[in-house]
Amino acid sequence: MNDFLNRSKKMNLMNEDLARAQMSARLGEAHELRRGHQLALARRMSRRAERAAAQARLALARSL
16 A cells, blocks of 8 residues: 555656646747747838938938
């Protein structure tokens, strides 16, 4: 009976370890996706700022 309880406890601990590993992997994936999204957003904003600066330079050149 004691051997059965030890095996049962080991199985529960293995399942908990597996669940923790899977949760950690999912959190890592979420962080990577978020980082990629932020990088894409930063690139878009940079291009928008470059276009606005070019338009401002063009407007200034036209006014002179």
